[in-house]
Amino acid sequence: MQQSNLYIISFTLIMTIFLGSLLSFTRMQLGPIQKKQVEIDTKKKILGAVMDISTLTSDEVLNLYNEKMKSIVIDLDGEEIIQADGSKLVAEEINIQKNYKIDPKERKYPVFMFSSNGESVDYYIFPMFGNGLWDWISGFIALDEKLNTVIGVAFDHKSETPGLGARISSEEIQDRYKGKMIYNQINELVSVKMLKSENNKGLGSHEVDGMSGATITAYGLNDMISHYFECYDPYISKIKTSPRSLTFNK
Amino acid sequence: MSTEVKEKEVIKIKPAESFLSKRRRKILVDPLDDNNPISIQVLGICSALAVTIKLEPTIVMSISVVFVMIFSSLITSLIRNYIPVRVRIIVQLAIIATLVTLVSEFLKAFNYEMFKVLGAFVGLIITNCIILGRLEAYAMGNKPYDSVLDALGSSVGYAWIILVVAFFRELLGSGSVLGFKVFEMLGWYSFPTNGLFVDSIGAFIILGLLIWAQRTRNGYIEN
Numbered sequence A: 001m002q003q004s005n006l007y008i009i010s011f012t013l014i015m016t017i018f019l020g021s022l023l024s025f026t027r028m029q030l031g032p033i034q035k036k037q038v039e040i041d042t043k044k045k046i047l048g049a050v051m052d053i054s055t056l057t058s059d060e061v062l063n064l065y066n067e068k069m070k071s072i073v074i075d076l077d078g079e080e081i082i083q084a085d086g087s088k089l090v091a092e093e094i095n096i097q098k099n100y101k102i103d104p105k106e107r108k109y110p111v112f113m114f115s116s117n118g119e120s121v122d123y124y125i126f127p128m129f130g131n132g133l134w135d136w137i138s139g140f141i142a143l144d145e146k147l148n149t150v151i152g153v154a155f156d157h158k159s160e161t162p163g164l165g166a167r168i169s170s171e172e173i174q175d176r177y178k179g180k181m182i183y184n185q186i187n188e189l190v191s192v193k194m195l196k197s198e199n200n201k202g203l204g205s206h207e208v209d210g211m212s213g214a215t216i217t218a219y220g221l222n223d224m225i226s227h228y229f230e231c232y233d234p235y236i237s238k239i240k241t242s243p244r245s246l247t248f249n250k
Numbered sequence B: 001m002s003t004e005v006k007e008k009e010v011i012k013i014k015p016a017e018s019f020l021s022k023r024r025r026k027i028l029v030d031p032l033d034d035n036n037p038i039s040i041q042v043l044g045i046c047s048a049l050a051v052t053i054k055l056e057p058t059i060v061m062s063i064s065v066v067f068v069m070i071f072s073s074l075i076t077s078l079i080r081n082y083i084p085v086r087v088r089i090i091v092q093l094a095i096i097a098t099l100v101t102l103v104s105e106f107l108k109a110f111n112y113e114m115f116k117v118l119g120a121f122v123g124l125i126i127t128n129c130i131i132l133g134r135l136e137a138y139a140m141g142n143k144p145y146d147s148v149l150d151a152l153g154s155s156v157g158y159a160w161i162i163l164v165v166a167f168f169r170e171l172l173g174s175g176s177v178l179g180f181k182v183f184e185m186l187g188w189y190s191f192p193t194n195g196l197f198v199d200s201i202g203a204f205i206i207l208g209l210l211i212w213a214q215r216t217r218n219g220y221i222e223n
Helices: A005-047 A058-068 A094-099 A166-167 A171-175 A217-243 B002-013 B022-032 B045-050 B055-080 B085-110 B110-119 B120-125 B129-137 B142-173 B200-218
Strands: A068-073 A109-114 A123-131 A137-141 A151-155
Touching: A005 A058, A005 A068, A005 B045, A005 B085, A005 B110, A058 A068, A058 A094, A058 B129, A094 A123, A094 A137, A094 B120, A109 A217, A123 A217, A123 B085, A137 A171, A151 A166, A151 A171, A151 B022, A166 A171, A166 A217, A171 A217, B022 B142, B045 B120, B045 B142, B055 B085, B055 B110, B055 B120, B055 B129, B085 B120, B129 B142, B142 B200
Parallel strands: none
Antiparallel strands: A068 A109, A109 A123, A123 A137, A137 A151
């Protein structure tokens, strides 16, 4: 009986239906919790660019984020994207990796703003995405209210070499970016470059000490940062020339 | 041949075998040492190399493997007489894959940090040959309780090896244990961490030394 084709087909059919329903039921139950985890993770990264959040719990991070952060989604011309039905996009839901793969003109660029008093912006946080040595690298760069000085950075990577390129996600490397300038004195975009080799002397305000043994990753970082600041440049110059009264409507 | 048959009959006639009889203890303990899936059977090496850079993900991985192993053995053994022989491997794989997906989903919901670290490796438990091997070789032909003991033995045998490897890799490669900088705590600030141990090569070295030590102790002779 067990060997008959009918038995085999019925057995596999019942098994498939049972296991399939079990999995989809689990997925439905856990889906909202997973979504929240991803949200916490993104918000931690964004906040991590401007402050030390290592001692905060997930709920504290979410509260702080909701209280202090505002966001906007812009296009390459620096204008806020309004959808056909008049609604705005949610910056936290923009997938930067997917956007990186399409034409810069078509991309949606999220910008996050940190405000301690809820009226004026203290820091602007720009997400970016690029290629390291082995796989993608990504980052959030926070600039001050004048949109020039780097307040902090948070880099992430998929599979850079541990101990070499993977150091970009360490505090030691990220601290090197603090206080560096993106624009020069006559307001031209220069970006900030990581140099080759380590322990360089006499670093300029657009230069960051390099990582020994991870030059390709460093160049990947440089390309990512300069490319994305070029994309954000129209928005940044608009804010600089006409500081907008912020739409911090609570 | 005839004595073997007799022995089996004797076991069947016995009213109840003790909860941890000598035979059952052997099922449980054998894979820990004499018949270890990694160091003797040399199975599951790929994950032993991939997830053992740090101790913490290794612990999560070990727990996941023990869970998947025990429950897949139990389920397979319970329905062993109903599984059509011609599609048994598919059935076993479906059971393993379902359990692994469950582990992965739960990890994503309740320990997202760990989910990011382990990433694809949890999904790859499906291809861990130790699990499919034990289902096919043992759970398909034995009672549920014995199969669970066998699964527990094999998975813990796998777990202790990768935990030892991870302990040394994190200690020598990153100078820490479970993220605590042990050498700095002991006042040795200039401990030279070795990048080789962060790489898979480090796992090979430690695994090799482990197998060497074990075979010397047990007097293993290559056939």
